Structures are given as C-alpha cells and as structure tokens.
Amino acid sequence: MNSTISDAPVMLSCQGLTRVYSEGPQDLTVLDRLTLEVRAGERVAIVGSSGSGKTTLLNLLGGLDRPSDGSVVIAGESLAGLNETRLGHFRNRYIGFVYQFHHLLAEFSALENAALPLIIRGQRKKEAEKRAMGILERVGMKARADHKPGELSGGERQRVAIARALVTDPSLVLMDEPTGNLDQATAGTILTLMDELASESACAFVIVTHDPALAAHQDRVLRLDAGKLLEQERAPA
C-alpha cells in the first residue's frame, strides 16, 4: 500500500462478519468472522473460487443483505443501525454498484439511466443529465446516450451501468466482474477511469473478479477462502 493510502481515513470496515445460510437441510457458513478494512482512495480486488462467497460478501457490503453476525461500517456509519429507508438513502449517498446483471431500466435512455441516482437524490433533471453526460463521455458512451438498453451491446450496457455507479461521486464503489463483457481496449478505458476517480475523489473500490489482469491492477488482492479473506502475495513485477 502506498503511503498516501495508508494515511487515508478508513472508508469501509468489517469486523467478525459472518453469513450463515440456514435455508437448506444443513447450515452453510459462507463468511466466517471475516475482517476487512479499505481506505479512501484504495482499490481492493477480491478473488476466490466459484461458490467461495464473493457475491455474498458484496451484498453485505452494499447493505443488500444482512449479516448473521458482525458489522459493516462505511464512512463511519454502521449499516446495522439503519432501517430500510435510511439504508436506501445511505446507499444513494455513499455507494455505487456495478453488478453483473446491470439492471438498467429498459424504457429509459442511457443518459436517463446514468442520471437516475441524481434524480432520486433530488437534483434537477437538466443538471443531473449534464453531469451524467460528462461521465458517459468518459466511458466512451456519449454518442450512444440517446439509446435505450435494448439497442446497446452487452459491453455498452456495462459501461452505462458503470457511469450510473460513478455519477454520484460515491465514497465506495462495489463492482462484480466490471470488465466481464468488455474487450481489452474498453476494459483499459474503464481501468483508467477507476484510477482517476480513486486519486481525484478518494473513492474506495471493492472489485470482485475472476480476471487476473484486473485483480493485479488494484492496490491489494484478497482471496476469499473458507469464509475468510487472505492477503494474496503479488508476483514480482
């Protein structure tokens, strides 16, 4: 970790984080007293085999699911203390999500989709769309801004979802395979944008990925194994 990041405030902290699924015939402990700390401006990749619990972890970090035990604290706020309404406001204010299924609204244009978090926050449409257009330009989607998701390719939809996640200037961005649908050149554009945001606005990133190149590009790589996160040794450059 470079010294600027190690001095930065903690943006995300998990202590004793545990998730047990009790729906089946046997309890399944997917996360087992896991610890995680991510600082402002830091980008952390989470890797691990299929079924190791990466999506489960991401859902807990984003407050989309509640832990069986332990805490998630983001920007000093413990998610356990927030009811669903306040959690919704908190998410809109602090967290950007990029999920594999990007959940763009089919009847809205790329621009309207990207502007939506700002509209929800109460910003005027014109201002929201101006800001959204700026981000769409940075992900190479300005020329397609008027198109609806059904008229876009998978990679283009992914870029709109990334623009939507970043439009609010969030403190923490949670990403699940963000470059999964993208060719190398477009993935490179997204990586550059993430680098810029991490340094410009001290945004913290937690990125779940199977892509070794994407993982290696981040400040730290953590492997999820047997319910815990282990620091992964880096290959020498």
Ligand SMILES: Nc1ncnc2c1ncn2[C@@H]1O[C@H](COP(=O)(O)OP(=O)(O)OP(=O)(O)O)[C@@H](O)[C@H]1O
């Ligand atoms: N709602 C649920 N109820 C019961 N078990 C679940 C539930 N969600 C996930 N699991 C189980 O928890 C384990 C972890 O699942 P999870 O989706 O978090 O893994 P993952 O690391 O994201 O996998 P992949 O890389 O394949 O997406 C799996 O064994 C899965 O079957």
